[in-house]
Each structure stands twice: as structure tokens, then as C-alpha cells.
Amino acid sequence: MDFYRPPGYLIFGSRLRRLSEYYISELNSVYQQLGIPFDTSWFSFFYILSKTEDISLVDLSNRLQISHSSVSQMIHNLRRKKLVKSVRDKQDGRKQVVTLTKLGRKMLDDIKPVWKSIESVMSAFEAEEESLTGFLERLSKLENALKAKPLGECILADMQLAH
Known part of the structure; x- marks a missing residue:
């Protein structure tokens, strides 16, 4: 069982x-x-940088909905591996802007075919198993529902009603 x-x-x-x-x-x-020194924990950063030339740390933090310190820590790690570089924003010197380095762009080129296969394989699983149809959409709905009504608050309210 x-x-x-x-x-x-x-x-x-x-x-x-x-x-x-x-x-x-x-x-x-x-x-x-495949001999690609990529770690899945980097995915969201690489994905966003694959869609935009550069991005500020604040914008990255907002788009990923994670803390600025988490973004800074990941960018620091990627910078140490020479995959990204950060420079001061030309318009606003207080902002740091992140972009992929030549090595980072090469890695992005190497991982894009993997991403395509991931999409293909996971879509095939969804197509083969009827109960998986719309899984990601339902997961998004659950995430939105939990944002609108935090789970902890709902549990505590339910416990209050029970007493």
C-alpha cells in the first residue's frame, strides 16, 4: 500500500x-x-534571461516572487561560475542589471533543446493519462486560491468554528 x-x-x-x-x-x-554543467535550481534565472537581454535584480525578484537576498545569492553563484555579469543600470546607478555572459549564452544554447524535450515528454504524459489533462492549469488555480486565502489563515478560522 x-x-x-x-x-x-x-x-x-x-x-x-x-x-x-x-x-x-x-x-x-x-x-x-549530456555533459551540460547546468543545475535545475538555475532554471528560472536562465529562463527569464532567455526572454530578455538584461534585467534588474529588483525586477528579477518581483517576477520570481522571491526575496531580493535570494536573487542576490543566486546571481553571486552564477557570477562565480562566469555565467552572468551584473553592471550598474545606466539610467539609475542604484540598480544592478544582470545579463548572461558569453559562457552563459553558450549554456543557454545547450539547454534549450533539453527544455524542448521536457515540454514534449511532459505533454505526452498529460496526453496519455486523461487524469493529468489540465494539471498545470489546475495547479495554477490552486496557487492563486492559496494566495487569495492563505492556507494557515483558513485552517485557524476553521479551528475557531469547530470550537
């Missing part, structure tokens, strides 16, 4: 983490087998 089924929503976060760890591990393995 699968331990993760009976507890239902009580173990929802653990199931998502388990699925996420599996997914990340598999993708990192693919990059490694």
Missing part, C-alpha cells in the same frame, strides 16, 4: 516535495549525462 495516499491532504506538502525532488533529480541527471 502506498503510504502517501491514506493521509490525503494531511501529507499534500510532502507529496509535492517528493515529486519535486524526483523531477529535479531526473532533470539534473539528464544535464549531467
